[in-house]
Amino acid sequence: MLGLTITQWLFGILSFLAIMFALMVVFTRNPVNSVLYLVLTFFCIAGHYLLLNAQFLAVVHIVVYAGAIMVLFLFIIMLMNLNADTEPRKHIVTRLIAGVIGGMLLIVMVGALKGAEQLTIVRAGASQIGLVKNLGQVLFHEFLFPFEVASILLLAALVGAIMIGKRDTNTNDKKVINN
């Protein structure tokens, strides 16, 4: 098969799918379709994690992103009743300029690679570091303090989201009184 191993085939297919779905996220007009394409992109990235033998991260990625964050996006979009008809569009010139700027940025990033030609090979097959046991030991020995700080951050975000999202009862009462 063209001298490629099965891992290289999988890498190529997953990369192609990830890029295609990511393009569809940007270019689909309907926001609901956009969310669904983003979920597919996340599954492709989880496949990449599996190829790199980062099994714990692959599972966490699917659970957190495809399971939690994207469901949140879908809820908000359906709450707001958005569809392709109400979708605001930027002017064609703005979109063209955005594409040109993106292409130039890509050229800069790929051009920066040109000096690093030695092509180091990632050998993921024998890698043990992505397993839950090793990752847990590193997380709770070296990164215990950042772990606790992350929990405080999540708590603060939870409280903040509830405070912001709560309907302001005082102003509503005032409106009723004024009317």
Added chain:
Amino acid sequence: MLNGIPINYYIMLSAVLFIIGVVGVMARRNAIIIFMCIELMLNAVNLLLVAFSTLHQDASGQVFVFFVMAVAAAEVAVGLAILAMVYRNLKSIDIDLLSRLKN
């Protein structure tokens, strides 16, 4: 060399995904789509962190991906709450309307 993939390919893939996210932020007006493109950029960086962590056989990179996911979850929760509040007041999440926030 059972499954060798050059690290350059991972760098290229991450760069392309990141650029798609950047173009999405610049080209779209729907605030939710812009949020999703930011998620895409975060994921491109995560993928590269995991690739380099496997390359150097160092678990710190994967732990950092874990923290990035936690921060992304917090960001999405607060950001979507703000968007819901904006939609309640303006009946729209067009990002160009938000540019005159003080009115």
